[in-house]
Amino acid sequence: MTAPVLSVQGVSKTYTQRAGLFGRPSQTYALRDVSFDLRAGEILGLVGESGSGKTTVGRIAMRLIDPSEGKVYLAGQDVTALSSTALRPMRRRIQLIFQDPSASLNPRQTIRQILRTPLRLRGITDDTEIARMLAIIGMGADALDRTPAMFSGGQRQRLSIARALLMNPDIIVADEAVSALDVCVQAQVVNLLLDLRDQFGLSILFIGHDLGVVGLISDRIGVMFRGSLVEIAPSRGLFERPRHPYTARLLAAAPRQGGKLTPHAEVDAGRLSPTSTEGCAFAALCSHAITECRTTRPVMRETAPDHWTACRRADLDLRPAHC
Numbered sequence: 001m002t003a004p005v006l007s008v009q010g011v012s013k014t015y016t017q018r019a020g021l022f023g024r025p026s027q028t029y030a031l032r033d034v035s036f037d038l039r040a041g042e043i044l045g046l047v048g049e050s051g052s053g054k055t056t057v058g059r060i061a062m063r064l065i066d067p068s069e070g071k072v073y074l075a076g077q078d079v080t081a082l083s084s085t086a087l088r089p090m091r092r093r094i095q096l097i098f099q100d101p102s103a104s105l106n107p108r109q110t111i112r113q114i115l116r117t118p119l120r121l122r123g124i125t126d127d128t129e130i131a132r133m134l135a136i137i138g139m140g141a142d143a144l145d146r147t148p149a150m151f152s153g154g155q156r157q158r159l160s161i162a163r164a165l166l167m168n169p170d171i172i173v174a175d176e177a178v179s180a181l182d183v184c185v186q187a188q189v190v191n192l193l194l195d196l197r198d199q200f201g202l203s204i205l206f207i208g209h210d211l212g213v214v215g216l217i218s219d220r221i222g223v224m225f226r227g228s229l230v231e232i233a234p235s236r237g238l239f240e241r242p243r244h245p246y247t248a249r250l251l252a253a254a255p256r257q258g259g260k261l262t263p264h265a266e267v268d269a270g271r272l273s274p275t276s277t278e279g280c281a282f283a284a285l286c287s288h289a290i291t292e293c294r295t296t297r298p299v300m301r302e303t304a305p306d307h308w309t310a311c312r313r314a315d316l317d318l319r320p321a322h323c
């Protein structure tokens with residue numbers, strides 16, 4: 001069996017805090033003994049309430065911060081032991097997408113300049129890959145001379161995904177990457193990430209607090225609670241048979257659509273018709289768009305490729321105004 005693309009083993013992170021100027025320092029655990037593997041082409045979701053340690057896991061996986069204990073392996077190599085110089089070529093393999101693309105795209109640069117930066121870092125001087133990447137994210141060459149402010153939030157997030165992909169990574173860490181977007185636009189970005197996984201075999205660590213969205217995009221889900229990974233299971237199994245009481249509480253508290261949180265049961269019951277025209281139009285409807293992207297796409301692509309392409313185009317052209 002091949003090594004996981006990312007392996008986090010027994011990782012803990014403590015911070016030292018002092019109560020007031022003269023207070024005694026005390027240690028707080030941001031993470032406690034967290035272990036998991038991310039496999040090639042897998043989307044692993046991480047959910048949990050605010051402060052449960054999700055972002056810390058992502059930052060340690062990227063070695064933006066060091067763990068207090070434990071090891072992180074990228075493609076089998078222990079990166080916790082590497083110096084910052086030795087780490088540099090490894091860093092390219094794992095790219096981060098933030099919640100707020102406005103903060104990560106330089107407002108004074110054009111999209112051409114922004115997308116050229118990762119290519120230059122790879123020593124590539126021609127722009128062919130930029131045009132190809134724009135097509136993948138559903139944009140044309142007319143985007144190149146504009147600045148980030150001239151795009152919607154969803155378009156900016158797609159552009160930041162393009163920039164990350166131009167580094168040619170194996171892994172994307174998407175930290176609350178769709179949380180700030182309207183639900184329609186969330187569906188577009190979720191669709192795009194699923195496409196990228198299918199096309200390029202990318203592995204994605206998808207961090208979020210919305211169990212509905214995380215459940216739909218992820219193959220497996222890890223549940224974080226007060227710094228510990230209390231449960232990790234295939235997405236469907238976790239929804240249907242949560243093993244940890246905290247997971248059950250999260251599921252009970254999650255907002256539902258039509259009384260159901262998970263779309264799997266809807267598909268099984270034949271309530272979604274993946275290849276019908278209504279199914280396609282349905283995909284563009286906000287509250288069901290995310291549901292659709294996970295459940296109908298693989299079937300639609302196999303059985304009705306033209307329909308799937310049309311549907312995907314419609315989905316990419318969707319504007320928040322239609323919500």
Ligand SMILES: Nc1ncnc2c1ncn2[C@@H]1O[C@H](COP(=O)(O)OP(=O)(O)OP(=O)(O)O)[C@@H](O)[C@H]1O
Pocket residue numbers: 015029030048049050051052053054055056057209
């Ligand atoms: N630099 C730091 N110094 C001290 N404590 C920190 C630091 N960074 C994170 N923490 C603490 O570690 C814990 C985990 O934080 P983290 O941001 O990973 O949680 P999270 O699940 O991503 O939360 P959110 O969803 O709100 O982003 C929190 O209690 C946080 O206050």
